[in-house]
Amino acid sequence: xxxxxxxxxxxxxxxxxxxxxxxxxxxxxxxxxxxxxxxxxxxxxxxxxxxxxxxxxxxxxxxxxxxxxxxxxxxxxxxxxxxxxxxxxxxxxxxxxxxxxxxxxxxxxxxxxxxxxxxxxxxxxxxxxxxxxxxxxxxxxxxxxxxxxxxxxxxxxxxxxxxxxxxxxxxxxxxxxxxxxxxxxxxxxxxxxxxxxxxxxxxxxxxxxxxxxxxxxxxxxxxxxxxxxxxxxxxxxxxxxxxxxxxxxxxxxxxxxxxxxxxxxxxxxxxxxxxxxxxx
Numbered sequence: 631x632x633x634x635x636x637x638x639x640x641x642x643x644x645x646x647x648x649x650x651x652x653x654x655x656x657x658x659x660x661x662x663x664x665x666x667x668x669x670x671x672x673x674x675x676x677x678x679x680x681x682x683x684x685x686x687x688x689x690x691x692x693x694x695x696x697x698x699x700x701x702x703x704x705x706x707x708x709x710x711x712x713x714x715x716x717x718x719x720x721x722x723x724x725x726x727x728x729x730x731x732x733x734x735x736x737x738x739x740x741x742x743x744x745x746x747x748x749x750x751x752x753x754x755x756x757x758x759x760x761x762x763x764x765x766x767x768x769x770x771x772x773x774x775x776x777x778x779x780x781x782x783x784x785x786x787x788x789x790x791x792x793x794x795x796x797x798x799x800x801x802x803x804x805x806x807x808x809x810x811x812x813x814x815x816x817x818x819x820x821x822x823x824x825x826x827x828x829x830x831x832x833x834x835x836x837x838x839x840x841x842x843x844x845x846x847x848x849x850x851x852x853x854x855x856x857x858x859x860x861x862x863x864x865x866x867x868x869x870x871x872x873x874x875x876x877x878x879x880x881x882x883x884x885x886x887x888x889x890x891x892x893x894x895x896x897x898x899x900x901x902x903x904x905x906x907x908x909x910x
Contacts (some may be wrong), residue, residue, distance in 0.1 A: 636715035637661045640743075644720065644772040651776035662710055666703045668734055669726035669814045670867055674807040676705040688812065688826065689870040690888070695764030707738065717744035718788050724750060724769045724860035729821050729823060730814055733803035736796055745788035754779055771858065813867070816859040829863055830871055830880070835896060837881060839897045842882070844872060845890035851876075 637652075637659060637667055639645045645663035654658055671684045678700035685699075686690040710717075721732040749881060752768040768774060791799075802821065806814060811823030829851065836850040848868045855862045872895060875881040885893030 632774075634715045635718050636713050637658045637708075637773060638664070638710055638717060638719040638735065640664045640721065640728045640735075641770075641772050644728075644770065645778055647774060648720070648771060648781065651781040654776060655782055656781075660715070662706060662713075664703070664706045664710075664731050664735075666699060666706075666731070667727050667864065667866075668730035669863075670812060672810055673734070674728075674810040689866055690873055691866070700856040710735075711738065711742075718747055718785065719744050719773050720747045720749070722768070722770045723816070725772075726814055726816055726821065726860070726862055727864070728770060729816065729904075733799055733806070733821065736791070737803045737807075738797045743790065746791055746853060747784055747788045749784060752784060813863070815862050817873060819859065826874075827871070829868060829890060830875060833868060833871055834880060834897065837897050838894055839899070841884070841894040841896045843891065844869075844885075844887060844893045844895050847888060847895055848872060 633741075637648055639648060639661060640663070640725075645661045649661050652661070664849040665677075666678065666681065670689070671681045674840070680699050681703075682691075682696065685696065686693060719732065719735060721728050723729050749768045749771060754768045755763060755812050756766040757763050763856055770782070771861045784860060806821060806823060809823040812826035813824040813828050814821050815824045816822075832855060833847065833851045836847045836854065848865055851868050852863070852865055855868075869890065872881065873887055876887065876895065879898065882894045882897045882898050883893060887893050887895075
């Protein structure tokens with residue numbers, strides 16, 4: 631990689647860690663982050679303003695807190711697609727956020743030249759919560775500590791996409807765009823469409839007939855949603871579904887549900903008349 635390399639990543643947290651690693655190595659290469667999350671919402675087309683309106687309606691996002699997103703997404707594509715630098719695109723198929731963003735990248739770039747740093751098959755030495763250590767999947771650039779993991783060594787993996795792989799990715803994204811589902815999840819290493827209710831059963835399994843902090847229910851569901859296929863969903867979607875489950879009568883709530891730390895939810899008493907959940 632030359633000093634004129636522009637690094638493309640699909641989350642702001644990944645961008646911050648990569649910039650830290652580059653500064654530590656004395657490199658002046660730039661990092662450009664795609665701040666949108668195409669694992670949820672409309673992607674046909676992935677118009678930033680349409681997606682923002684969908685987020686306000688279905689994810690209860692605050693217009694004041696998220697009004698920057700459409701302009702940021704548009705600016706990313708304008709800057710990335712007009713750049714004359716050598717491009718290094720970092721991704722992983724372990725996270726719906728990165729997988730979705732990368733597929734949109736492949737779709738838009740068509741036959742443009744770029745290298746890919748794919749961390750899907752990378753393992754690192756990790757200290758586990760049970761006190762043991764051993765090789766575990768790196769999962770995502772956003773989860774790596776540049777003080778203990780030689781992040782820049784992964785740049786040796788940078789390589790152009792084979793034409794057949796690029797075409798497979800484009801066909802997959804073409805299908806997902808045509809389905810235009812509310813969510814996208816990973817199953818068997820492949821991204822697939824899912825309904826907005828995909829994690830409702832999980833949320834209910836993390837609740838109890840006793841009052842529990844909304845943040846605890848969402849946090850537990852977030853941890854348990856990370857399965858053998860990877861990181862499936864974020865707290866924005868789960869928080870919105872808690873609201874929906876309360877409105878449907880599958881959960882009871884007290885306090886301001888928009889304030890997860892100071893509100894509580896519980897399962898309704900047995901014998902309630904809440905309608906059945908939609909099949910997933």
